[in-house]
Amino acid sequence: MAEATPDYPLWEVFLRSRNGLAHKHAGSLHAPDATLALAAARDLFTRRGEAISIWVVPSHAIIASDPDDQAMLFEPAESKIYRHPSFYTVPDDVGHM
Amino acid sequence: MYAQALDQTDTRPAQGDDPARLAAFQARIDAEQKIEPNHWMPEAYRRTLIRQIAQHAHSEIIGMQPEGNWITRAPSLRRKVALLAKVQDECGHGLYLYAAAETLGVSRAALVDQLLAGTAKYSSIFNYPTLSWADIGAIGWLVDGAAIMNQIPLCRCSYGPYARAMIRVCKEESFHQRQGYEIICSLAGGTPEQRAMAQDALNRWWWPCLMMFGPPDTESQHSDQSTRWKIKRFSNDELRQTFIDATVPQAHRLGLTLPDPDLHLDQATGHWRYGAIDWAEFRAVLRGEGPCNRDRLARRNAAHAEGEWVREAASAYAAKQNQRKAA
Amino acid sequence: MSAICEVPGGNIAVAETPMLRWVLAYADDALILGHRLSEWCSRAPSMEEDMALANLGLDLLGQARFLYSHAATLENAAQPALERSEDDYAYRRDAPQFRNALLVEQPNGDFAATMVRHMLYASFADLYWRASLAVSDPAIAAFAARSEKEIAYHERHAADWVIRLGDGTAESRRRAQSALDGLLAFADELFETEADQLPLMAAGAIIDPARLRDAYRHRIEQICARATLSLAWPRWHQSGGRQGRHGEHLGHLLAELQFLPRAYPGASW
């Protein structure tokens, strides 16, 4: 089929829902530049008071880990149980530590 | 609104899909794990999802038109803002869904081009005209009501981005149906003319709404694969029955009648049994022969064509700004 | 008095005090412009912009509702038997009773015309509601506080687009320039002082828009400079909307907007 009508670049949108929380990925949208990407994010994702702060990032700037590397990258951490507090025993009468 | 179950599972032979990977993929789905964009997936799964999500997105965007037809004529300011906000939500749903489809490696522009060219399908319901204000009530109550039945199970769909888009959509949908039913309540309790308006709308929208759930299970050959992939959780007929059972008492509560002489309550099962659906009409509307198919596509094409110089201008300005920054 | 001759669904006869005229003028601006923006629904140049235009329209319709409700409060306080509601003002007045400025009733035209019109309105409204934050009438101060935030965003969005269209392609520049040339003659009406409102202005209950005109011109000049558009303030301006003398377009807009309550008098929806 013919070449698709070109669209604006893609942006990823991150919202901070309220103070004290980190920005969280909300979705993506198309916009010609950063200013209009912020405006579109506001109109698309915050119509019901979902955010007090927005980040937009060009989608191509996101570097993702390869799912095929999942075992290599993340499974080694699973055997390091000594990094978790439950690995250690403390006498009961010491109370919460 | 609406993934109309059009039974479009893509069953073309998946070439090169390694049986071991296929088995591992199915095992993940069976374990209710989500599939994410960069995960390996069978080609047929990808194609099926692209087609379903795109149809769903197109339906949201085309679905703006029948209701949009009454925004400028809404009979009170309260109704006007509610309707504008509702139709705006549908546009947002279209955007969430196109974005979900794009994670599968297809561009939104390509999907939009298919819609504009008339080669993509969208829900048959939007090819019917909105002839009176009561139609706005009927659409919110019945069409959004039917859509919600379809969409709630999709929140658990195996494909992560689709499921997440549907969670957002379902949250927003919650006011749409109530908005529509409130309109119908006002009309049913209004003047004789208003009451007649409500009944007429129900008469015209009832059968097309039942068709929204797609062909009967006896004709759905491809549902099995979608079910195994946990894209689909309930059959067309199951969802249709749930919708009818929920809706008939809502109509009766307002003293409205349903345009089906065969409709009756099956005391043994508690289900409302309904008459024969005119599937020839359904197929004709899907083929492009409904009352408004041409108008809907013409409007979409006109908006796209008339917007082209704006999109070009914004892109040109962005390019200039980038150059200025670089200089 | 006049209420006696009102028939269901027919025109209301507003007993216009200077304050009521003021409230209706700004309510009508918001209603008519909000209605115009709602006409864009499903027709915008991009789906993202469809969302944006609906948001702008909803802000304005909300502002209209607030001010019409306030008008109803004022009229009902004087004559409780009237039982006025917000919809009476929107749906049961004919064009000569509308007090909106001519700018906002101008047809949408292309996207450039809509954005230039919006820039011309929002730059005014932003200044006006900001100046109104400290007026002595508490209802108006509360309205200004809410509207100023909404309109500040409108001005920014409209300016963003006027700049992009002016400094975009040759075609977008031609369209933006033509929209600006055509609409500029409607800007000055926004700054007319209504003589009968002078005592209210002197008492600090409302703001005289005339005193904001220089600041306004400066803002528009700045936006147009960034948009590389040429701007020549006309030596005359279109006028009459605040007195109910409108152009040909408003009647058609109202025929559509008011159709249902007019066709089914007395019905509630």
Ligand SMILES: [Fe+2]
């Ligand atoms: Fe909906």
Ligand SMILES: [Fe+2]
């Ligand atoms: Fe929807």
